[in-house]
Amino acid sequence: MIDLATTTVPHWIGGGRHSSASARTAPVFDPAIGVQTKSVVLADVDDVEVAVSAAAGAFPGWAKTSIARRQGVLFAFRELLNARKHELAEIITGEHGKVIGDATGEIQRGLEVVELATGFPHLTKGAFSENVSTGVDVYSVREPLGVVAIISPFNFPAMVPLWFVPVAIAAGNSVVLKPSEKDPSAALWLAELWKEAGLPDGVFNVLNGDKSAVDGLIRHPKVEAVSFVGSTPIAQYIYENSAKVGKRVQAFGGAKNHMLVLADADLDLVADQAINAGYGSAGERCMAISVVLALEPVADRLVAKLRERIGRLRVGDGRRGTDMGPLVTAEHREKVASYIDLAAADGATVVVDGRNPSVDGEPGGFWLGPTLLDDVPVTSRAYTEEIFGPVLSVVRVGSFEEGVELINSGRFGNGTAIFTNDGGAARRFQQEVEVGMIGINLPIPVPVAYYSFGGAKGSLFGDAKAYGAQGFDFFTKEKTITSRWLDPARHGGIDLGFPQND
Template sequence: MGSTETQSEHEPARNYVNGGWRTPAEEGLDIINPATGAHLSTVPFTSREEVDEVVATARDAFEDWSRRPVEERIQPLFRFKQLLEERQDEIARTLVQDHGKTLKEARGELRRGIENVEVACGIPTTMQAGHLPNAAPAIDETAVRKPLGVFAAITPFNFPGMIPLWFLPYAVATGNSFVLKPSEQDPLTAQRLFELIDEAGFPDGVINLINGGVDTVNALIEHDDVAGISFVGSTPVAELIYEKAAANGKRVQAQGGAKNHIIVTESADLEFAAEKTVSSACACAGERCLANDVVLVEESVYGEFADLVVTIAEDQTVGNGLDEDTDIGALISREHEQRVRNYIQTGIEEGATLLRDGRDVTVAGHEGGNFLGPTVFGDVTEDMVISREEIFGPVLGLSPVADLDSAIERLNNSKFGNAASLFTTSGVDANAFKHEAEAGNLGVNVGTVGPMAFFHFGGRKASFFGDLHAQGEDMIHFYTDKTIYIERWPDA
């Protein structure tokens, strides 16, 4: 463990390598507060030579760390969890300024991250494999899980506090060493997490942080001593990383984009469904892969439901995420805000009915912020771009459908398969949805289908590339391999 120094305001983002802080060599990007436009810091990028040094450090640390008793390996995780609890509000405020979401959302995100640390502390039980005495005459067989080496995670801008904790705790608890490459758009949250990691007492080199862009990512993917790669981001990049990492002989899990659907039946509690629909589509300003932003509503209740959605959307307060009254914070960047605006214009040009326009929102005193209010389209058809492509903004599309079967068919036609929700009071409908909907995370009367940390985070089709997902038991399998030990002791 290195020093427990903290980063000063406006100081460049730094790497954490071998228990100490270092400033990368290459010029990078400015870090801008999405809500105010104020300059927060800069993020230098890590060169390929520096990546080589970090991986070598992690590889050396693995040799000792992997041999330590599992009970010893989880002790720093217990301390890390306690520090996260104690500093949660402080980190949440950094996250808001770094990313733009609301303080409530930042606190919730960190809570989900802490849950993963808690689950990883149970590795002494969950890492156990199996034993069968007398598998053959006078032969016992045992499956033993063993760590594999250095693992890396490349994480996105939208959950800078939670998603690194989908991977990091499990990797080190199972006996591996770890390198995190956070998004270059909001790296300050990772800095705060690593200040706590430094304080928690992990041995030098076991957990490392590097900042950078595409070249840094490629250096990790191509490095011979990196055993596996975890990625969360857009589908085109996820597919590329999956192919490239696999071609370089690595284990890889790559979570991609989404276009999630809600189905509302005529038996549903419409007011409840409308409330959860707006929350799902607009929370975190729509910048999340679990946003349900296409809503398929049975024709008999379509008009009533659409009115409810518009009314609830009108009540949302857009503003600086540090203000407690804010419901929808800022988008990550001016460029991304413009991208979402372009999607809205496309929806208008394609003939969708604009029920609520969120483009004219203003936030007093924050003229430099990247803000959009909730935008609601009606009569969105399956062939429209806004129905097919991930928008990643507070944009919601409503479509009337004849019945549940038609809705499930349309949902299944999507190239994505991340999540879907059904609102109904019919057990028959819920059962059909459970068995026929093609998505990795399904919810009934649940607006946002976010699995708890002890279940894996599902994803299918173009939403996921790999076979072992984030969180839960899948992580144990991803970070270890089984050795089969066959034992016979014949009589002398």
């Protein structure tokens, strides 16, 4: 058996693996066994410069490449990714810990954006108006920005890059991707696939690193735009510091997503969907449902159904056909567990305690089982803060209005859901709730690729959302041309007045 502990994950710059002179590295673990399997090189200042320079050098040629040829690369990449997604799923499970089925699912949602990007000619074309004034035409064109930086999180090492990279590349930009140092190998695999698809060297680069790499990218004068997905404090930091130096920026932050359950809801549907949305990917999703707001008349029955379903879940190594895997690191596992301690101390009832789960896996894995908390005080940090783990909280409310008020009073506004058979209540909910993505009788309302993803309030910094039409708007700049070809026989002569249309 190969000793993977000796494997070092390098950068990918200029079309190949790049050896860094940096002596800094970070450990990469297999969370299901709790053992370091790799190291990843952390970029220094020179690495940032090399990566951005490679992207900048590749940009002019790629921007001038015909639409037909760019489209051909995207179609080739889509076919390769679809055919070999099982390889990528295994890499994700080995470094993040999510089960194989969940890893495959994230790739599939990324594929939707790749497929959207293959149709980019329609989304990047301009407009034309003839004879807006006598002999004058106006038209617009959309052009790429240049070098763009994409900083992605650990919880979706494939899907989040696939939400941004294909759109940026289709629009004619060159990219430097900074993946999470916790699970960097998926990004390197994608880089090799782009090369196989025929993408010119330097158009897509992978720069591994930590805060030093992030700061280097957002301060670099040749980086025109920054896209980030991660926690709210970091999103705000990246947004403010990127905007301060004049960059275009979109930064997606954290969440505390609520599910409001009305008295007429189908409780079996609610229970199934709350389990799926609360414990999928071990709760390490920005779109996870972490709070169930249950109207008092149905709260006891719903808690009983949730407890019964949790008892059926198998926790363990995601390569063994289990339902839920480990958390990504030991440190993160301890942080999530501390919120269970905190909730109990604040008066919540621990209905199902996942701190010492029975698992189908190695004892050294970063295990934390599905946890169900009831009667969580809304003053507890376990309620107000993003836990980002398999902890589902039930808060009992007396009315629709109380539930909506709780949702709107939070600092996040990423996703929310309502479960009801009352169409009027659902319509009122979608009008009154101050959240960017809303589900009606479904818990994870991540939009399809031809719409756009993004929350509100402390969940989104900047104006542009991800993928869809807004994604292409973000990665392009518009030029508007007003054109007149003079008839030598009808020269207008000198007129110092402000031009008027006639």
